[in-house]
Structures are given as C-alpha cells and as structure tokens.
Amino acid sequence: MYRALADAIRDAEARAVTLSRVALDAEAKDQGRPVSEIRDALARALAVMRGATGRGLEGDLRSASGLVGGDAAKLRAGPPGPLAGTIFRDVLARALAVQEVNAAMGVIVAAPTAGGAGVLPAVLTALADARSLPDERLIDALAAAGLIGAVIAERASLSGAEGGCQAETGAGAAMAAGAAVEMLGGTPSQSGHAIALTMQGMLGLICDPLGGLVELPCVYRNATGAAIALAGIEMAMAGVTFAIPVDEVIDVMGEVGRTMDVRYRETAGGGLAATPTGRRLARERLVQIRRSEG
Amino acid sequence: MVSLLDIIGPVMVGPSSSHTAGACRIGLLARGLVGGTPESARVELHGSFARTGEGHGTDKAIAGGLLGFRPDDERLRDALDIMAREGLDWRFEKTTIDDDAHPNTVRLTLSRGGVTRTVTGSSLGAGRISLTRIEDYPVEVSGNLHTIVLVAEDRTGSVARIAGILAEEKVNLATMRLTRRARGGDAFMVIECDEAPSEAAIAAIERLDWVRWARRLDKVSA
Numbered sequence: 289m290y291r292a293l294a295d296a297i298r299d300a301e302a303r304a305v306t307l308s309r310v311a312l313d314a315e316a317k318d319q320g321r322p323v324s325e326i327r328d329a330l331a332r333a334l335a336v337m338r339g340a341t342g343r344g345l346e347g348d349l350r351s352a353s354g355l356v357g358g359d360a361a362k363l364r365a366g367p368p369g370p371l372a373g374t375i376f377r378d379v380l381a382r383a384l385a386v387q388e389v390n391a392a393m394g395v396i397v398a399a400p401t402a403g404g405a406g407v408l409p410a411v412l413t414a415l416a417d418a419r420s421l422p423d424e425r426l427i428d429a430l431a432a433a434g435l436i437g438a439v440i441a442e443r444a445s446l447s448g449a450e451g452g453c454q455a456e457t458g459a460g461a462a463m464a465a466g467a468a469v470e471m472l473g474g475t476p477s478q479s480g481h482a483i484a485l486t487m488q489g490m491l492g493l494i495c496d497p498l499g500g501l502v503e504l505p506c507v508y509r510n511a512t513g514a515a516i517a518l519a520g521i522e523m524a525m526a527g528v529t530f531a532i533p534v535d536e537v538i539d540v541m542g543e544v545g546r547t548m549d550v551r552y553r554e555t556a557g558g559g560l561a562a563t564p565t566g567r568r569l570a571r572e573r574l575v576q577i578r579r580s581e582g
Numbered sequence: 583m584v585s586l587l588d589i590i591g592p593v594m595v596g597p598s599s600s601h602t603a604g605a606c607r608i609g610l611l612a613r614g615l616v617g618g619t620p621e622s623a624r625v626e627l628h629g630s631f632a633r634t635g636e637g638h639g640t641d642k643a644i645a646g647g648l649l650g651f652r653p654d655d656e657r658l659r660d661a662l663d664i665m666a667r668e669g670l671d672w673r674f675e676k677t678t679i680d681d682d683a684h685p686n687t688v689r690l691t692l693s694r695g696g697v698t699r700t701v702t703g704s705s706l707g708a709g710r711i712s713l714t715r716i717e718d719y720p721v722e723v724s725g726n727l728h729t730i731v732l733v734a735e736d737r738t739g740s741v742a743r744i745a746g747i748l749a750e751e752k753v754n755l756a757t758m759r760l761t762r763r764a765r766g767g768d769a770f771m772v773i774e775c776d777e778a779p780s781e782a783a784i785a786a787i788e789r790l791d792w793v794r795w796a797r798r799l800d801k802v803s804a
Contacts, residue, residue, distance in 0.1 A: 315586040390596030434586030500634035502597035
C-alpha cells in the first residue's frame with residue numbers, strides 16, 4: 289500500500305484513473321488477491337454500513353450506560369432547524385445513527401475504528417443516495433477511503449489512545465472527504481485537497497470520553513466530524529486548494545498526537561470526562577450498568 | 583504492511599475494537615485450549631478491562647467468545663444470559679495481574695471434560711490480540727493463523743516428527759516456536775499453519791507418548 293498520498297495521486301493522474309483504482313491495484317498486489325475479491329469484501333462492508341445507518345435512525349436504541357441514544361431520530365423527524373431538508377442534516381442524522389448503534393452493541397464496520405465509525409458511512413451514503421449513485425460507486429469510494437486511512441495509519445495513527453480523537457474521527461473525516469470527492473467526479477488532486485482541508489480542521493482534537501466509554505462525546509464528535517468533512521468536500525470541489533501538501537498535514541496530526549498530554553488520549557483523565565458533570569455522570573452510569581447486570 | 587481491508591473493517595459488534603472485538607477474540611481463541619465451551623471458567627479482568635469493561639461489554643464479549651461467537655455476532659449482547667441459561671459456571675472478577683501487564687488483559691482459567699487450562703491474553707488495539715501465557719509458559723499467539731499448541735518432553739527429533747504428521751496432512755507450517763523451562767524438561771510448542779489441521783492430526787500428535795497434550799486453536803482474525 290502507498291505510504292504517501294502524493295504518490296497515489298501522481299500515479300492515478302499519470303494513468304488517468306481514479307484513486308480507488310490505484311488503491312485496489314496496490315492492495316491486490318500486496319495481498320496476492322484478485323481485485324474482484326477485495327471489492328466483494330468492500331461490498332459486504334457497505335451492506336453492514338447501510339444496516340447500521342438504518343437501524344440507528346429507528347431511534348429506539350440506548351447505550352449500555354443510557355448516556356446516548358435516540359438523537360439520530362431527532363435529526364430525522366424532530367423540529368426543523370435552518371438546515372432542515374438538506375444533505376447536511378441527513379449526514380448528521382446518519383453519523384449519529386451509526387454511533388448510537390455502536391454504543392448499543394450493534395453491528396458496525398470499524399472504519400477506521402469503532403469510535404470513529406459514523407463519519408464515513410454517513411457522508412458517503414447520504415451523498416450517494418441524494419444523487420441515486422449505484423453501489424459500485426460507493427464500493428470504489430470505500431477503496432479510496434481505505435487507501436487514505438492506510439496512509440494515515442502509516443504516517444500518523446488511527447488510535448485515540450495514541451493520537452487523540454483527531455486520529456479516529458479526524459481520520460474518518462479525512463477518509464470520507466477524499467473518497468466523496470472521487471465518488472462525485474472530482475480529480476485525484478481535488479481529493480488530496482479535500483483531505484488536507486478536512487484534516488486541518490480536525491487537528492488537535494482530544495479524546496476525552498466520559499468514563500472511558502465510547503459514548504459521550506464520541507457519538508456527537510462523529511456528527512461534527514462529518515460536518516467538517518462536508519466543508520472540505522465543498523471547498524475542494526469548488527476549486528479551493530490548501531497550500532500545505534496533504535501528507536505534511538497528516539504528519540502534523542501524528543506529531544500533535546505524539547505530544548498530546550496522556551489525559552487527552554482516551555484515558556478519561558481530562559477534557560469533558562474530567563469536568564464535574566462528566567465525572568458525576570460516569571460514576572452514576574457505571575453504578576446503573578452494574579445494577580442492570582445484577 | 584497496512585491492508586486496505588484492515589482500515590475498512592472489521593465488521594464487529596460495538597462499541598470498542600479493543601474492549602469488545604478484541605476481548606471476544608481472546609475468549610474465542612482460548613476456548614480451543616479445552617476443546618470447546620468450558621463448563622466452568624474464572625475470568626479475571628485486569629487494568630482498563632477491569633475499570634471500563636462493563637460499559638464496553640467486555641464481560642459479554644469474553645463470554646460470547648467462550649461460547650464460540652465471533653466479534654460480529656449480535657448474540658454477544660446476550661452472552662451472559664445465554665451463559666446463565668445453559669447453566670455454565672463462569673465467574674468474573676477484577677484483579678491486578680501484575681503492573682507490567684498490558685492494560686487490556688484478562689486471565690482465564692477454563693475447565694471442560696476434566697481438563698483445566700490457564701491462559702492470559704491481551705487486546706492490543708484495533709481488534710488485534712495476543713495470548714501471552716498458557717499454563718506457566720510465556721507464549722505469543724495472535725490467532726491470525728490456525729495454531730497448534732502442545733506440551734512435550736524436550737527430546738531430539740520431536741519437531742521433525744510433528745512436522746512429518748502435519749506434512750502427511752498437507753498442512754503447510756508458517757511458523758514454529760519452542761519454549762522450554764530447562765534442558766530435558768518439558769517444552770511448549772506453538773505451530774502456526776496456513777491450513778486448518780484436522781482433529782485426526784491433533785489426535786495423532788497427542789498419541790506420541792512423549793507429547794503431554796496438544797490442542798488446535800482455530801484462527802480468529804477476520
């Protein structure tokens with residue numbers, strides 16, 4: 289697999305193909321498997337993603353602690369805001385939906401991780417459905433997202449314990465942005481700018497879940513991460529470019545993660561988890577989980 | 583090397599790849615040591631598994647793994663109820679194994695059909711796991727391939743003999759590691775194979791009079 293997005297973008301543009309094409313070719317070569325088999329695996333992932341967005345929007349799920357659940361359905365059927373009826377609101381609903389399913393021990397695709405699993409399916413399926421794109425295009429987009437995530441894993445990190453939330457929802461947003469630009473007909477280089485524009489907006493984001501549980505703020509971080517991905521997509525497709533090359537932006541994410549205080553790396557020792565209310569809720573909810581499990 | 587399918591996956595029951603999917607895989611891999619669902623089990627949770635395990639369903643995930651469920655099986659949610667319904671005597675405790683242990687570690691003492699085995703496993707992140715101790719032997723078993731574990735007397739030609747049995751089965755060996763406590767004492771062997779060895783092959787290995795016991799641990803990676 290590629291270690292630099294610049295190399296993948298250069299190869300794709302030299303061959304006049306998409307990023308997903310060079311990603312699938314590289315994967316087939318690395319793993320010694322035919323492209324068709326890789327696409328089949330991505331098709332199964334897509335089916336699970338669609339299952340999770342659908343399940344979460346039904347609105348009847350609660351997490352183990354009871355801290356999260358039911359908010360996706362509010363975006364679907366609740367009172368309108370200024371963005372009612374737009375793709376933006378649909379994306380927020382789907383991102384919350386997947387994370388609510390995750391928090392309730394439902395089945396999701398950890399892409400890139402379980403805690404950041406909402407952004408990619410929300411952005412890709414909402415944009416594809418709005419234009420009635422065939423699943424083939426979504427499967428290709430997932431291949432492009434996999435390439436972007438693989439480069440982030442190689443150069444920075446995909447773990448909240450190592451790099452904070454920027455490494456989980458930040459990576460998910462970057463993957464979604466680059467993949468969506470390709471799916472909507474943008475060039476490989478536009479995908480690169482979309483990734484950079486998205487990641488620059490996620491830099492420094494801490495991982496501070498209440499009680500160490502993948503619930504709060506994780507569920508909402510996926511929705512706001514998806515919103516930043518939409519901003520990156522919209523700017524890149526309008527022709528906006530980002531002056532710092534995409535691989536260098538990813539390197540910054542890695543550097544920020546490595547120097548981030550341990551309190552902000554999934555330990556519940558800082559941030560929202562360490563607020564008076566955060567500590568109280570975590571304490572109360574853990575007691576509740578223990579009681580419900582007898 | 584990072585694979586694209588590692589990034590777009592695994593498909594799993596939430597909420598945490600380390601505390602849920604990885605925990606399930608440890609149970610799933612460990613049950614092979616007693617050849618199936620244990621009748622009794624002591625599950626000792628250490629570190630972050632003990633502190634945040636309940637909220638992540640770590641106990642349910644380990645129980646589900648011990649029942650033979652995979653990380654994407656929705657029955658994980660109900661694993662503790664299933665355990666109770668089947669009358670299995672499994673106890674969950676919090677402990678400190680030792681200060682150097684990985685934060686996501688569990689020690690399992692499993693019994694089935696008169697055999698009891700103790701195993702320690704850690705969840706390393708993103709669903710990857712490692713069994714780090716089986717009985718008193720330090721080991722490293724990832725479950726990424728089909729694995730045979732066995733304890734045998736330390737004697738000349740033992741490796742060749744076992745390799746021969748597997749070759750007859752057309753099982754290709756990927757890695758083989760030998761740990762022994764003293765020269766001439768017992769040795770612990772971990773053999774990773776590309777194909778799943780048959781029960782007959784494991785039985786043939788166990789029939790060698792210098793082999794104390796042998797088990798097949800089925801691959802648990804996606």
